[in-house]
Amino acid sequence: MNATVVYELAGSYFGGTSSRPVPAKLVVADDRLRVIAGDDLLAGPLPLAEIVVSSRLGNTPRMLRFADGASFETAGNATVDRLLAGQGRRHGLVHRLESSLRYVLVGLLVTIAFVWGGVRYGIPALAEATAFALPEAASRQIGEGVLELLDDDLLFPSELTAEEQARLRQRFVPMIAASGLPIRLEFRKAARELGANAFALPSGTVVFTDQLVKLAEHDEELLGVLAHEIGHIDRRHGLRQVLQSSALGLLTMTVTGDVSSVSSLIAAIPAILTQLGYSRDFEYEADDFAAELMANHRIDAAQLGTMLMRLEDALRKCPEVERCADPERGWTTYLSTHPPTTERLQRLTKR
Incomplete structure (x- = not known):
């Protein structure tokens, strides 16, 4: 018989009716999620499959959003990644792009070209059109x-x-x-x-x-x-x-x-x-x-x-x-x- 894998994440809970963060702990066992603050149950149990998880971007905190509008913010990206992998859920496009050096370099070159083109040609053209449109x-x-x-x-x-x-x-x-x-x-x-x-x-x-x-x-x-x-x-x-x-x-x-x-x-x-x-x-x-x-x-x-x-x-x-x-x-x-x-x-x- 396989032992149940339990995941714990420290973070902040945001209720659906308030933007005030509440220090809490998120616990996942048997693909069901609970949010606990001390002895109080703030959310759950909820099926993990119904939780919307924000895409990973570097080491920025992740948001786990619940159906009732509440959310849980955590910096434990590695644990969140293991949770998603256990359900066969892949990383978002942003994380896949920023994790590839080739894509990062291409993105940097495109950004530089876009900014340079906008400054050298876009802004003058827009200023000229605006100047002659004004009285x-x-x-x-x-x-x-x-x-x-x-x-x-x-x-x-x-x-x-x-x-x-x-x-x-x-x-x-x-x-x-x-x-x-x-x-x-x-x-x-x-x-x-x-x-x-x-x-x-x-x-x-x-x-x-x-x-x-x-x-x-x-x-x-x-x-x-x-x-x-x-x-x-x-x-x-x-x-x-x-x-x-x-x-x-x-x-x-x-x-x-x-x-x-x-x-x-x-x-x-x-x-x-x-x-x-x-x-x-x-x-x-x-x-x-x-x-x-x-x-x-x-x-x-x-x-x-x-x-x-x-x-x-x-x-x-x-x-x-x-x-x-x-x-x-x-x-x-x-x-x-x-x-x-x-x-x-x-x-x-x-x-």
Whole structure:
């Protein structure tokens, strides 16, 4: 006569009407299950065949669920496996997959490819579709107040004469009118951190710094810069950048957890570099838009290239050592939000 095999498991019992765990012991004998806490019988006897057992995943606790909604949680995975084997019940698909090194490696490669594809192509495509689906008022709201913030720190009243500002505004009118966009021009003297520069805000405001105006030798060079900035506004790059940054930030927090920790910051570096890549894509797109707009006004796209070279030369001659580093060499090029000037010149030359 065979002796009865008795299995015992320590764990926590959850009644069907309460989420409060009760320390208990699960006893299985003759394929019937009981849950005991001291001298109290909490559940059973129940046929083991009617119990739903969660699939094993590493060493995480298992849940044994009863028909009345109650459940028993235990970390005794080895004992649970023997119980299931005695009834001919196999492990779930998840456990079989994670127990195979080959499947784990394949899963890791698929996950990496999926995440990379989503970050590199999925997020930009989704941001672009969303940006153009939103009304223009959304871009204006994002841009509102930005110029005021810049005026408090990095920008100052322009020192260009009123006559020079009026002349440039009049010179820019045909190109602005042809764009069909509500462009507003502003002239400012920039702090040293900005220097010779121009930028477009999502609201449709284009800012030229005094240093950039003085750097140009011909109006056509400034028209090339204006066409480039109009491209940023037309393609809603500001709104798309906000959407992409938000999506990447959410993804980074989901994957790395606490972004305030050092390890999380290190893990976030690839996402930061990817975001800089998005900026370079926007610059190329704005350059292509500018070349077409300039051609419509019979202006050679090389004028924009000439202005870019002037900016490049000004950067190399700047007094701060860290800003005078050759932007065409080493890792500084990759960390730049703008593409290398030589690459942009090649594209403009082809156009």
